[in-house]
Amino acid sequence: MKYTLHSEKRVYNGHFKVREAKLTHDTFHGGELTVTRQCFERGDSVAVLLHETNTDRLLFTKQFRYPTLPHTNGWIVEIVAGSLEEGDRPEDRIRTEVQEELGYTVGTLKHTHTFFASPGGSSERILLYFGTVTSDAKTHPGGGAANETEDIALVALPVAETRSQLAAGFFTDAKTLIALQWFFSDR
Helix, strand or coil, rough: EEEEEEEEEEEECCCCCEEEEEEEEEEECCEEEEEEEEEEEEEEEEEEEEEECCCCEEEEEEEECCCCCHCCEEEEEEEEEEECCCCCCHHHHHHHHHHCCCCECCCCCCEEEEECCCCCCCCCCCEEEEEECCCCHHHHCCCCHHHHHHCCCEEEHHHHHHHHHCCCCCCCHHHHHHHHHHHHHEE
8 A cells, every 4th residue: 555745844833743744545445545634743752660679569650731631630640751852762761751750760671562652643652661670779759850840749559459450440541551551461
């Protein structure tokens, strides 16, 4: 199957960017379809599920997320994540985000998945990792980077409680759901 890109332009250039394209693509029935589509250019991100092995707890962030209104009260629990910047190595960005948000120093990281967050409208890919820490790896209070106007709380849940919370629908963030389903698929 083929496509032809007729035109492409940036239609919004703020903190985030939006690109618009006119294109024609083959259809599954042998024809062609000409469409205009917009793409929210979010950039790639990294995320990590952290297991504090000596306490058998999983570590999460809790923070206010404006886009979740009116479906939530605004505060959601999710795994640590951050945007990749030009020239970043994903593992280095994860270590920085974990230090800023939760105050832990992370050692070994394992890449588990790379996926599109919402391919119908966004270019964002998330590179998902798993990492282990111990409670003595907490070397900083965390809470977020002051220059990024973040206000983040650490949520540490025992693995068994996390499994129950997952089954009860407590987690609503896609990257967190994917990470937890991966984690529990081996247990």
